[in-house]
Amino acid sequence: MADPRILFDPVDLGGFALKNRIAMAPMTRSFSPGNVPGEDVAAYYRRRAEGEVGLILSEGVSTNTVTATGTPNVPNIVTDEAKAGWKRVIDEVHGAGGKMGLQLWHEGPFRNPAKSQHPDAPSWSASGIKVPGKALWEPMSEAEIETAITEFVDAAVAAKDLGFDCVEFHGAHSYLIDSFFWDQTNLRTDKWGGGWEGRTRFACEIIRRTRAIAGPGFPLIIRLSQWKQQDFGAKTAATPQEMEQWLAPLVEAGIDIIHMSQRRFWEPTFEGSDLNDAGWAKKLTGKPAISVGSVGLSGEFTAAYSGEASEPASLDRLIEKMERHEFDLIAVGRALLQDPDWAIKIREQRRGDLKTFTKDALATLY
Numbered sequence: 001m002a003d004p005r006i007l008f009d010p011v012d013l014g015g016f017a018l019k020n021r022i023a024m025a026p027m028t029r030s031f032s033p034g035n036v037p038g039e040d041v042a043a044y045y046r047r048r049a050e051g052e053v054g055l056i057l058s059e060g061v062s063t064n065t066v067t068a069t070g071t072p073n074v075p076n077i078v079t080d081e082a083k084a085g086w087k088r089v090i091d092e093v094h095g096a097g098g099k100m101g102l103q104l105w106h107e108g109p110f111r112n113p114a115k116s117q118h119p120d121a122p123s124w125s126a127s128g129i130k131v132p133g134k135a136l137w138e139p140m141s142e143a144e145i146e147t148a149i150t151e152f153v154d155a156a157v158a159a160k161d162l163g164f165d166c167v168e169f170h171g172a173h174s175y176l177i178d179s180f181f182w183d184q185t186n187l188r189t190d191k192w193g194g195g196w197e198g199r200t201r202f203a204c205e206i207i208r209r210t211r212a213i214a215g216p217g218f219p220l221i222i223r224l225s226q227w228k229q230q231d232f233g234a235k236t237a238a239t240p241q242e243m244e245q246w247l248a249p250l251v252e253a254g255i256d257i258i259h260m261s262q263r264r265f266w267e268p269t270f271e272g273s274d275l276n277d278a279g280w281a282k283k284l285t286g287k288p289a290i291s292v293g294s295v296g297l298s299g300e301f302t303a304a305y306s307g308e309a310s311e312p313a314s315l316d317r318l319i320e321k322m323e324r325h326e327f328d329l330i331a332v333g334r335a336l337l338q339d340p341d342w343a344i345k346i347r348e349q350r351r352g353d354l355k356t357f358t359k360d361a362l363a364t365l366y
């Protein structure tokens with residue numbers, strides 16, 4: 001196995017100093033009854049800080065209590081009780097020497113009204129489309145767009161006021177922000193649709209207004225994905241030129257870090273280059289980028305770690321990409337959900353101690 005030391009080098013992302021290059025990927029856990037993160041959730045994040053994760057990204061956190069969420073027991077950042085819950089989380093994480101950002105989430109067209117406390121509320125999205133070709137609802141009105149932007153900004157400012165080190169806007173996976181980016185779900189002909197300038201405007205307004213209130217020293221991350229829940233093979237940007245048109249307005253609006261959600265980090269984005277989505281984001285914008293996708297999951301990987309097979313290809317490839325500075329951080333999801341000490345075990349090369357991710361881990365807060 002290649003030397004994993006590069007993963008543990010400190011890194012400075014434009015003034016945002018982190019002790020290593022491992023981030024915890026945002027993962028919805030649905031362990032917040034009443035939409036309030038409790039002591040168990042605080043302890044869960046604290047364990048990742050104790051486990052030496054460089055940057056913890058929270059599960060998706062709802063930006064309002066009505067249209068934003070249909071997933072039960074998802075925390076919000078709106079009510080006083082929820083804010084108090086998040087204060088406890090960040091204090092615990094800081095107490096263990098960690099850094100953490102809240103991921104701000106509006107489920108948009110993927111909200112499940114039947115599971116929501118407000119089943120009759122409208123589902124918000126750019127053009128009322130969940131599956132391309134079929135509008136299910138009215139496009140968002142100008143007033144609804146304004147409200148949604150304000151709610152994202154308020155949520156980000158609330159996170160900053162509570163002491164979080166950064167925020168991440170969830171602009172991936174077909175949720176509200178992403179419904180504006182993708183030309184299959186944004187058919188608007190007004191200023192919120194059309195070309196890249198129109199389709200990025202919703203995200204840019206959120207970023208610009210947050211920056212204006214939060215000031216320059218508070219890192220703003222956006223999570224994006226080429227793939228969609230409706231279509232894993234989709235590409236929001238079909239070429240590097242299109243990706244540049246997608247990302248440049250976000251940078252101009254004030255985004256600091258781009259987090260490209262990919263299902264397998266080693267897959268190249270465009271023909272003719274082995275750069276992945278985060279690699280392209282960094283190359284095209286010069287901004288720090290976070291990659292993600294199946295780190296520590298493959299059968300070969302775990303087999304190799306128990307000494308039964310050849311070197312673990314996925315970690316070798318990750319180290320190679322890190323050493324080339326293709327991207328700056330690697331987010332780890334399921335491996336860290338299973339085991340809060342995953343990073344320490346990788347650093348200490350304790351191969352035999354690594355745990356295999358199983359679905360049972362979803363039912364508990366290890």
Ligand SMILES: Cc1cc2nc3c(=O)[nH]c(=O)nc-3n(C[C@H](O)[C@H](O)[C@H](O)COP(=O)(O)O)c2cc1C
Nearest residue numbers: 025026027028059060261292293294295332333334
């Ligand atoms: C249980 C679970 C919940 C997730 N919830 C979120 C979420 O709230 N926000 C988000 O952006 N991604 C979410 N994801 C995607 C992860 O952030 C990550 O991109 C994905 O799991 C791939 O990384 P991995 O292969 O290391 O697990 C979730 C993934 C899992 C497994």
